[in-house]
Amino acid sequence: MPENQTHRLLAMDGHNRAIVHLTDGNILLDLGTVGLICTPADFTTLAHMIVAGSGSYATGDIIACAGSRRVLYAGSYHIIILLFDQTMLRLFTSEIPTLAAMCRKAVATLGPVIPEPPCQPTLPISRYLPN
Amino acid sequence: MHDFERRQITRNDPDWAVFRLADNSLQIDLGRAGLILAEEAFRVLTNFVTMAISIPLRATVTSTTTPQCVLGYSRQTHTLTLGVEQTILRFRPAEFERFVRLCQHATETLEAATHNGSPAHTRTFDRN
Numbered sequence: 153m154p155e156n157q158t159h160r161l162l163a164m165d166g167h168n169r170a171i172v173h174l175t176d177g178n179i180l181l182d183l184g185t186v187g188l189i190c191t192p193a194d195f196t197t198l199a200h201m202i203v204a205g206s207g208s209y210a211t212g213d214i215i216a217c218a219g220s221r222r223v224l225y226a227g228s229y230h231i232i233i234l235l236f237d238q239t240m241l242r243l244f245t246s247e248i249p250t251l252a253a254m255c256r257k258a259v260a261t262l263g264p265v266i267p268e269p270p271c272q273p274t275l276p277i278s279r280y281l282p283n
Numbered sequence: 284m285h286d287f288e289r290r291q292i293t294r295n296d297p298d299w300a301v302f303r304l305a306d307n308s309l310q311i312d313l314g315r316a317g318l319i320l321a322e323e324a325f326r327v328l329t330n331f332v333t334m335a336i337s338i339p340l341r342a343t344v345t346s347t348t349t350p351q352c353v354l355g356y357s358r359q360t361h362t363l364t365l366g367v368e369q370t371i372l373r374f375r376p377a378e379f380e381r382f383v384r385l386c387q388h389a390t391e392t393l394e395a396a397t398h399n400g401s402p403a404h405t406r407t408f409d410r411n
Contacts, residue, residue, distance in 0.1 A: 187371030240317035
């Protein structure tokens, strides 16, 4: 992306959350107090994982997985745990539908996607639960 | 061989802590978000934030280390934005000071454990 362009807003929800196409070509998932920067291809993977998090699941389930990147569900806390490389995000399940809608909109704006193949790992959820 | 999933290294808030994970990485846990780093990367981050907090708020500080760290300040929102590779964390100034102390205390605990030749024990300290 040429440097004279400004970043492009792909989606927002009016609550300090936004998905932004940065001038360096990367995508910023901005959740206010925390954010995640990734390539468009990685963002597509991330978006699919978040969208998968809006489905139904049982405690301890790995809802979605792409390599080392995972979405887990901790039912007793009503949270979704998103592991994306070095970043861990905990999202309330009530936040997921809005975030998933933002992701869908952003992905549609970005164009076609090539999701990574699913995997069936075992991962202890206990290490990622709230303190 | 580790027989634990997560061992607390230090804590300075009900929600803020540093853990040692079973794969030997360190988890900086800030409640809604967390960072999982190798120990060396954690030390680099601690050195960076310790240096950065001594610089006036209006400056943006960038490291040339791995992981790459950036700290910027927004006058408009009065928030500090810390970037560690792909992760963005935003703090109010007082929160950032607490974050720095958390990292420093964890590093001290890890160093003490290294000198003692034993795993780091759980330590808790006041947020102030």
